[in-house]
Amino acid sequence: MAAAPFWFALLLVVLSGCAQTGSSMLHPWGMVAAAQRDWLVIAVALMMIVVLPVFVMVPLFAWRYRRRGGRGVYRPNWTYARVLEYPIWGVPVLIVAALAVMVATRETDLDPYRPLPGAGAPLEIDVVALDWKFLFIYPKEHVASVGLLAIPRGRPVSFHLTSDATMQSFFIPALGSQIYAMAGMETQLHLRADRDGVLDGENTQYNGADFQNEHVRVEVVPDASFARFLAECRVAGRVLDPSSYRMLAVRDTLVKAKAAFGLPPDGRLLFGDVQPGLFASIIAKYHPGDRTMRMAGQAE
Amino acid sequence: MTLNDWLFGRLTVQAALPFYSAIATAAASIVVVGALAVVVLLTKFRLWRPLWSEWLTSLDHKRIGIMYVVLALVMLSRAVVEAVMMRAQQAVSYDSPGYLPADHFAQLFTTHGTIMIFFMAMPFLTGIINYAMPLQIGARDVSFPLLNSVSLGLTAAGAALMMISLCIGRFSTGGWSGYPPFTELAFSPDVGPDYWIWAVTLSSIGSTLTGINFAVTIYKERAPGMHLFRMPLFCWTALCTSILMIFAMPPLTVATALLALDRYAGAHFFTNGGGGDVMNYINLFWLFGHPEVYILILPAFGVYSEVFSTFSAKALYGYRSLVYATMAIAVLSFTVWLHHFFTMGQGANVNAVFGIATMLIGIPTGVKIYDWLLTMFRGRIRFAVPLLFALGFILMFAIGGMTGIILANPGIDYQVHNTVFLVAHFHNVLIPGLLFGMLAAVQYWFPKAFGFRLNEKWGRTVFVLWTAGFLFAFMPLYALGLLGLPRRTVEYFQGAYRPWTLIAAFGALLLLLGLFAVGAWLFVSVRQRDDNRVPAGDPWNGRTLEWSMSAPPPEYNFAVRPRVTGRDQFMRDKLGGMAYLRPDEYEDIEIPLGSAVGPLLGIAGILCGFGLTWHIWWMAAGGLLLSIGTVIARSFVRETTRIVPAGEVRLQHEAWLGRLAMERPASRDQEIAPSNRGLALADGS
Numbered sequence: 001m002a003a004a005p006f007w008f009a010l011l012l013v014v015l016s017g018c019a020q021t022g023s024s025m026l027h028p029w030g031m032v033a034a035a036q037r038d039w040l041v042i043a044v045a046l047m048m049i050v051v052l053p054v055f056v057m058v059p060l061f062a063w064r065y066r067r068r069g070g071r072g073v074y075r076p077n078w079t080y081a082r083v084l085e086y087p088i089w090g091v092p093v094l095i096v097a098a099l100a101v102m103v104a105t106r107e108t109d110l111d112p113y114r115p116l117p118g119a120g121a122p123l124e125i126d127v128v129a130l131d132w133k134f135l136f137i138y139p140k141e142h143v144a145s146v147g148l149l150a151i152p153r154g155r156p157v158s159f160h161l162t163s164d165a166t167m168q169s170f171f172i173p174a175l176g177s178q179i180y181a182m183a184g185m186e187t188q189l190h191l192r193a194d195r196d197g198v199l200d201g202e203n204t205q206y207n208g209a210d211f212q213n214e215h216v217r218v219e220v221v222p223d224a225s226f227a228r229f230l231a232e233c234r235v236a237g238r239v240l241d242p243s244s245y246r247m248l249a250v251r252d253t254l255v256k257a258k259a260a261f262g263l264p265p266d267g268r269l270l271f272g273d274v275q276p277g278l279f280a281s282i283i284a285k286y287h288p289g290d291r292t293m294r295m296a297g298q299a300e
Numbered sequence: 301m302t303l304n305d306w307l308f309g310r311l312t313v314q315a316a317l318p319f320y321s322a323i324a325t326a327a328a329s330i331v332v333v334g335a336l337a338v339v340v341l342l343t344k345f346r347l348w349r350p351l352w353s354e355w356l357t358s359l360d361h362k363r364i365g366i367m368y369v370v371l372a373l374v375m376l377s378r379a380v381v382e383a384v385m386m387r388a389q390q391a392v393s394y395d396s397p398g399y400l401p402a403d404h405f406a407q408l409f410t411t412h413g414t415i416m417i418f419f420m421a422m423p424f425l426t427g428i429i430n431y432a433m434p435l436q437i438g439a440r441d442v443s444f445p446l447l448n449s450v451s452l453g454l455t456a457a458g459a460a461l462m463m464i465s466l467c468i469g470r471f472s473t474g475g476w477s478g479y480p481p482f483t484e485l486a487f488s489p490d491v492g493p494d495y496w497i498w499a500v501t502l503s504s505i506g507s508t509l510t511g512i513n514f515a516v517t518i519y520k521e522r523a524p525g526m527h528l529f530r531m532p533l534f535c536w537t538a539l540c541t542s543i544l545m546i547f548a549m550p551p552l553t554v555a556t557a558l559l560a561l562d563r564y565a566g567a568h569f570f571t572n573g574g575g576g577d578v579m580n581y582i583n584l585f586w587l588f589g590h591p592e593v594y595i596l597i598l599p600a601f602g603v604y605s606e607v608f609s610t611f612s613a614k615a616l617y618g619y620r621s622l623v624y625a626t627m628a629i630a631v632l633s634f635t636v637w638l639h640h641f642f643t644m645g646q647g648a649n650v651n652a653v654f655g656i657a658t659m660l661i662g663i664p665t666g667v668k669i670y671d672w673l674l675t676m677f678r679g680r681i682r683f684a685v686p687l688l689f690a691l692g693f694i695l696m697f698a699i700g701g702m703t704g705i706i707l708a709n710p711g712i713d714y715q716v717h718n719t720v721f722l723v724a725h726f727h728n729v730l731i732p733g734l735l736f737g738m739l740a741a742v743q744y745w746f747p748k749a750f751g752f753r754l755n756e757k758w759g760r761t762v763f764v765l766w767t768a769g770f771l772f773a774f775m776p777l778y779a780l781g782l783l784g785l786p787r788r789t790v791e792y793f794q795g796a797y798r799p800w801t802l803i804a805a806f807g808a809l810l811l812l813l814g815l816f817a818v819g820a821w822l823f824v825s826v827r828q829r830d831d832n833r834v835p836a837g838d839p840w841n842g843r844t845l846e847w848s849m850s851a852p853p854p855e856y857n858f859a860v861r862p863r864v865t866g867r868d869q870f871m872r873d874k875l876g877g878m879a880y881l882r883p884d885e886y887e888d889i890e891i892p893l894g895s896a897v898g899p900l901l902g903i904a905g906i907l908c909g910f911g912l913t914w915h916i917w918w919m920a921a922g923g924l925l926l927s928i929g930t931v932i933a934r935s936f937v938r939e940t941t942r943i944v945p946a947g948e949v950r951l952q953h954e955a956w957l958g959r960l961a962m963e964r965p966a967s968r969d970q971e972i973a974p975s976n977r978g979l980a981l982a983d984g985s
């Protein structure tokens with residue numbers, strides 16, 4: 001039990017080693033995840049100021065004041081010392097104050113809604129959470145992909161998310177924050193990938209029998225390869241319109257969806273054309289009475 | 301509607317029997333066989349009548365407390381087994397489906413979480429408070445003894461629904477928090493969420509009533525002179541927990557009721573379409589959920605306060621600080637619920653405000669830890685089992701608290717939310733915090749309740765197994781969370797997770813052994829009871845009023861109401877030679893007669909819940925009628941109390957005082973020896 005902080009420290013050390021193989025915040029691929037890791041380290045360090053003394057004092061006091069053989073004095077009625085009240089209340093107050101200042105100043109930096117700096121204008125991607133796969137629409141490029149997310153390295157990405165099924169949480173650990181996707185609503189997320197590679201994206205909000213299979217292959221690529229990805233979508237020749245969307249929205253796994261489009265399990269489900277306004281209409285359909293929403297859907 | 305529909309609703313053989321997985325079938329068989337065994341044993345030893353008249357219908361707060369704890373231990377066993385099954389699954393499910401079907405795994409985390417919170421932790425702490433608090437404040441019972449029994453009945457009814465769901469049909473897969481829209485008809489048309497709704501609703505109503513009962517008791521039933529600031533700290537934590545129950549349980553009842561309206565009446569509170577909004581559910585749920593975690597932890601804090609003071613042979617350091625810290629925690633706990641959904645898309649400033657509010661709770665909590673430490677400072681510490689739990693608690697809770705504050709940083713939470721980092725955090729506060737506290741309370745107050753001490757060696761074994769098991773099972777989850785493993789995952793695909801899930805499974809195995817050790821601890825102790833009797837009632841050289849009476853205490857608790865002149869009254873009395881005095885005068889004592897209302901309302905709750913779950917409307921209506929009828933019938937009962945005449949009180953008290961005179965006082969070195977008969981050498985240490 002006294003080994004607990006040791007465990008915790010060991011964990012962090014071993015972890016950073018292990019992490020090289022996987023992709024996670026401990027081995028960040030993007031500026032957001034890197035900032036989160038740094039913040040974690042600072043927060044842990046600050047709190048060690050209160051936690052470590054506990055780990056020293058508990059065994060120390062227990063030993064020194066043990067009944068049999070202990071050497072401490074015995075003062076059964078010693079129950080208060082004003083001088084001690086200052087550090088007891090003061091130190092936690094100071095630490096929480098420091099953390100609070102960090103939260104107040106940094107929180108806006110890590111706000112998922114805040115656009116990120118980077119090379120070029122943000123790439124916009126609309127994310128539709130379906131059971132049990134994510135649909136990614138690139139509205140400016142008029143392409144879409146399912147269970148596969150290609151993003152150019154160094155360029156900030158601006159996600160707009162909604163759900164056409166259960167509530168989900170879209171998360172790429174190595175890049176940074178997660179955010180909920182809810183039906184009839186739109187949330188936002190900004191991320192930037194700074195290294196090439198293939199990362200894992202996932203839904204973290206349990207939503208049924210195939211929850212664990214709801215993964216996204218995230219490909220971070222240089223600009224040229226991203227252009228190739230767009231071309232690949234167009235060559236695939238599929239159109240994302242209401243009828244193909246209905247096929248996608250069936251409550252089933254990515255593999256099944258691919259099969260429905262005649263693709264093998266490892267095939268790439270891409271769309272070369274996307275009906276304009278699809279994303280807005282997916283949101284608007286949950287607000288049948290709301291005219292402004294409906295018109296926004298039609299206008300796009 | 302055919303007759304069959306009318307009679308059985310949705311209940312068909314196919315839907316009912318748990319044949320969706322061999323393991324579920326086995327589990328159901330164990331429950332059925334276990335229940336049958338209990339029935340057979342009760343019949344064989346002719347225990348039905350005493351069970352009914354002396355226990356189930358009893359309104360004695362001590363018996364009700366004990367029944368709550370028994371319920372908690374039974375439910376704990378099921379939930380631990382389920383936890384171990386989940387850990388075993390994740391140990392073998394790297395890129396493989398493992399041994400549990402996904403749907404069954406989902407039921408397991410839902411039942412495990414629901415049981416642990418509503419049917420293990422809540423009954424456990426309610427039972428302990430029920431037993432100890434009235435004794436500590438010098439009361440003869442709680443303010444509303446019948447209500448107390450009703451709360452128990454409703455809670456037990458919820459627990460019964462949980463057990464029934466194991467055998468008939470299936471349970472929800474929506475987690476202990478039951479978030480819609482997943483739990484709406486559109487995504488979960490089966491009976492699972494209905495079982496969950498009614499089990500939780502019954503328990504939440506029971507807890508609201510309990511909260512009212514305890515708070516009123518503490519305000520109204522204190523012995524003369526027992527000012528609030530003279531109460532033992534455990535009573536303060538009980539008071540804060542009760543107030544939290546009163547204000548925090550109703551939002552949960554409302555949330556489950558609205559969800560029920562969605563599912564039964566086609567309403568659209570939380571559905572995707574029709575103007576429903578899941579965010580309202582999430583807010584309501586956590587408006588309950590966050591105070592709930594303090595409902596769970598505060599009584600344990602109270603137990604630790606008693607334990608540190610008693611086993612350090614020293615008055616509590618910083619009593620006032622501790623009281624203010626407890627109050628501060630209780631108040632602040634209503635201001636932070638949003639930290640459970642930093643990732644729902646609200647603005648950064650809102651998140652920052654709630655993040656900082658959450659961290660503020662860290663301040664009083666830190667203060668408490670240091671107050672306990674300073675209670676040991678300059679004490680004479682005896683490493684009895686409750687103190688071991690308390691030491692383990694302080695060390696491990698420091699880590700749990702730290703990870704809690706990490707999670708309160710919205711910036712970091714965006715990363716670890718919904719991962720097993722969170723799972724590690726809340727088990728880190730719930731196991732060393734709540735559960736250790738309750739186990740310490742059992743070891744501490746058991747001799748008072750049953751008249752003999754529990755076995756120390758087995759107590760230590762329980763402590764070692766649970767501590768080691770906890771560290772192995774949950775420290776790796778911090779790692780896994782930072783590596784991005786979501787919670788509630790039946791299968792995973794990253795090799796990096798593998799070593800950690802294996803370590804965690806080993807830890808879970810230790811915890812399973814720990815559960816068996818709890819059984820052995822109780823079993824061995826009961827067998828050796830004659831070696832460990834403490835009829836004089838004060839085995840730990842206690843400081844507070846509950847130690848001033850025989851063990852087990854008389855039904856009316858105090859032969860004469862104590863007069864309180866300060867804190868730690870019993871210790872003062874002992875040191876001043878004023879303990880165990882023969883009073884000049886005895887009075888008639890009025891105590892409540894037993895009543896069947898509690899168990900009947902419990903049965904009505906089961907009928908209602910089961911009928912509603914399966915759409916067997918006649919049964920639900922019958923349950924409702926039964927409950928209304930019971931309450932009306934009760935209003936015609938004229939004799940609800942009985943008088944214990946002063947003469948009888950005198951006889952019993954004098955008999956006990958006579959026995960006391962024959963006992964030899966035990967020094968603290970004899971604490972765990974047979975020679976400790978519950979009369980403590982009054983030397984202060």
Ligand code: HEM
Nearest residue numbers: 380383386387409413416421475476723730787788789811
């Ligand atoms: C005996 C030791 C315990 C073990 C091995 C254990 C294990 C687990 C596991 C494996 C999960 C599922 C984690 C996941 O979602 O991936 C879980 C969830 C949970 N546990 Fe425990 N647990 C234990 C004790 C407790 C206690 C004492 C409590 C509360 C008092 C508790 C409350 C919960 C809750 C609320 C959940 C969340 C359920 C959900 O996801 O909806 N557990 N536990």
Ligand SMILES: [Cu+2]
Nearest residue numbers: 589590637640
């Ligand atoms: Cu909370």
